[in-house]
Amino acid sequence: MKGLLLRLSALDSDAASAVRVISFFDVLVAQHAGLERLVASTAQLAECPAGLSVPETGVWLRADAAGVSLAEAPPPAVSRELDGGGRVWLERAGEPLPLDEIVLERFAIAASVLLNETRARLSGLDDPALLELAVSASAGDAERSRALHLLGFSPLTPIRVLATPHALPDPPGPQAAIGSQHAVLAPAETIVPTGHTIGVGPMVPAMRAPESWRAATVAVRFAAPGVIDTVEWDSLGALGPIAQRLPADGVGDVPDLAALDRLAAEPGGQDTLDLLTAVVATDSVRKAAALVHRHHSSVAGRLARAEATLGFDVHSPGGRFRLTLALALRRLRDS
Template identity: 50%
Template sequence: MNGLLLRLSALDADAENAVRVIAFFDTLISTRATLRTLVRETARLAECAVGVADCELGVCLRSDPAGQVIAHTPEPVGPAVREISPSSRVWLERAGEPFALDTILLERFAFAAALLLDRTRGPLPEPGDEALVELALSASAGEAERARAVRLLRFDPSAGVHVLAVAAAPGDLRHLLPALAAADPGVRSASIGPVHVVLTRSLPADLREAAGEGVRIGVGDALPAIDAPESWRQARTALRFATREGPCPAVVQAGQLGALAAIAARLRAEDIAKVADVGVLDALATDPHGADTLAVLAAFCATGSARKAAVEVYRHHSTVTARLAQAEARLGFSFGTPAGRQRLELAILLRQLRDTAE
């Protein structure tokens, strides 16, 4: 597609170049490009910002010439605006004199946008259907489809929404969902595979307390509802770090992960398998009282103290001390130094990431 055209500023208004512009948009249509791709590639060709909006579907996308797409920008008015329907339009934001082929570019841009928007106007699941939540979270769906699903779920596509990934048995959700509904009466939820997903505009002041026992939660950033797939991706990553016991809490905010998010994104299970400390923890887990030993190690990392760890796991201090000494001997380093404790925490964390790989 990039080889079809030079920059629009370099093209004369002759029949051959007009055909090249038409072929550019035909290629986008035939490859079933998304609305976002159409806007981005049109801006690159036009060498100016362009946009498309449909107030009925709740879609408004704008891209700059570098291909940076943003949602829900104010719509300009002027001669470089082409109406598609009473509710939708496209536009060019050309500074200065128009280029020779601006008129045909705007016409073909409008034609391509109309086709993509019309594909969205078919029937969707009824409001309240879990399929609407899945569509709102689908990164493969087009912006128009997601915007329509979001509106049927009664969210404003431009308003901030948190997506939560919740791991819990169905019976353990009895405290969480009412607490979320109290913070946002418009909360929506669904089950996607083994994970429960929640869309909410607001979070309870103490989400961990509201969750109750046996619940782990990953919280995505508050993003415009049209960008819910990104918040959902963040929530699933955060959930991998959430533990009911260990160095991480049961509720993890994606925005607080920092460099840990990069570790989760880049380390594969086969990479973690090569870490010797993780292998030793696996071996410890198979020993008699292995689960108890790992619980002690996690509690020690969380508290930084053998005595506090004993309180956490309801064991006598001498038992915890013996478990720690056994683990130190097997791992080959002391937990009494900051470096040793950090190494232990990282081994426990890597083991958890391996066991919670998506």
Template identity: 40%
Template sequence: MKGLLLRLSALDADAAAAVRVIAHYEALLSGGAVDPAALVRSTAGLAECPAGLETADGRTVRFGPDGIALPDGPVAVSGSADLGAAGRVWLERPGAPGPLDELVLEWMALAARMADGLPGRAGAPHVADPALVELVLSEREAVEDRARALRLLGLAPELPLRVVAVAGGGASDAGVQAVALLGRSGARGLVRIARVGSLGVALMQRRDGSGSPADELRAVLGERARERGGALDRAGAVRVGVGGAAEPSRAGASWAQARSALRFTVAGDPVEAVADHDALGPVALLAEIPVDRLRAQPDVAALLELSDRAGGGLILAAVAAFCRTGSLRQAAAELHLHHSSVAARLAHAEAALGWRLHDPPDRFRAQLALYARRLADAP
């Protein structure tokens, strides 16, 4: 059935076909590291053309769309993706590339970087033993045990470590979503991913000392939304909290920050779906206030009431975008709306809440109330 996808997309290359391509690889990645032969065979069936993978040591794996292995050496490469130290992947389609070949190759390359037995995998994001990850994050275990878990995960005990928490919406597997996001973001350094409870968790170390991956992850969510034709209800179901950098022996502190940051996120908007604890600054202290007290605060209660009205979610999205950008036109551009539509929604909010959003004090008040409302409503 998946082989029908590109045939359908030739007639209508819309978001539905792209969603199915992404779902194919997310399902493939759900089992952890992928066998190279299984990856190439499934890609050839999906694309309905021969597919291949060449490792850095010269080993080649090729399969036809019927699932039969092919001899070494591609015949006519219609598109390829470089894996760096791990080699390359390609499709062999007669004539021009198919409408979704670029997307197929991107995801094939992501899966190939996690494939078992490929050279050059050590620095690529890959699925780790959840028990070891939980041990690193635990603050109850002995420091020696945590250090041993770090070594077994291939992480460096001398480099700062940052924890990223990923929540998948609905039936989404948070671990798979974490793999897909971190892999597509081109995450640099050492990245180990596992599922801990209901969350996907990534342990990240960068030797160059570069900062948070929050902007990179927002960019990936934006790309996914565009691939799905703006279907933010699905692409935006993923939410990400980024903890601050900490000594590996204190990874539990970054883990707590990542989960706290996750409470500030809002599904459905690639910008708001990712929160960086460091970037929140003193706003992060709101997470220490009991939820009942937040809900009882008059501004927060008014926002919660507005969100329950018909169209209330759209009005609050406009308020959030305007508070974030400080510009009606920039807010409209973020929301892909005409500025007059955003202005009308802001007018509804001002009438309901009694704020003048063009006044900096009221805009600050609104922004603070929006943060508090997220915490009051967070899972």
């Protein structure tokens, strides 16, 4: 198709140019191009954003002039209805070009043909399989929008994806096991369940669910069960992107992690680590003690021994940051 990508701005509104446009769409149909390719190619041909929407089946696609997928609501645009429902559109800024009408006509015809080829592709899938499609980065936009529709979401609905090591007993949305985690697709305003280890992805349009899922799987790695159960990607700041790029063996020789490992190997070591985690999660020793269900007067000695092993004051601004980073890196290493 690279050789068939035309520029409407370079064509005259004559019969020969119209035939070239018709041939462009005929080749897409003959090659059984996917709907994503159809929309992207049309946008590149027209040199403006283009889209396809079929509310009955949930298919919703939009691409910019470079053919890159978009997941935002389009502005008012010139459109053409499809046989059987739905529409296609071109988002031309300014006056339409002479060949826009024939582009829309052939775009609509090609969309109708290709929709018939793909209409039943997801029939028979259950909710877990549909959810896996919705959060999969390898799924096409047409499959994703159709799966979202069957799950009860529109492509532009604001959502968050949750990642949890264990299935939630009362999930706030569709849930499925994906690898070592469980994914939950939830409306953005959902209150996250408490008492469970959960990573919360950022709010995105449902069509960008794979981005939220990937972030949620990173966020859950920063959780400390029993102390910090829920971690939101948005609260991680720079730590989130760093964790996405950090190789599994990239922190093995950090001295502060070695000191934490020595603490963990001592009798009651996990209690010490929980206390240190509570210290960086709160703003006082009293609150930290309450978080781990200890009296504040009984934790002073444990903190002092921990500081002796760590080699720094965990209450100073620098020590607090250093401990926060070390604990985070240790959870990343071990998750």
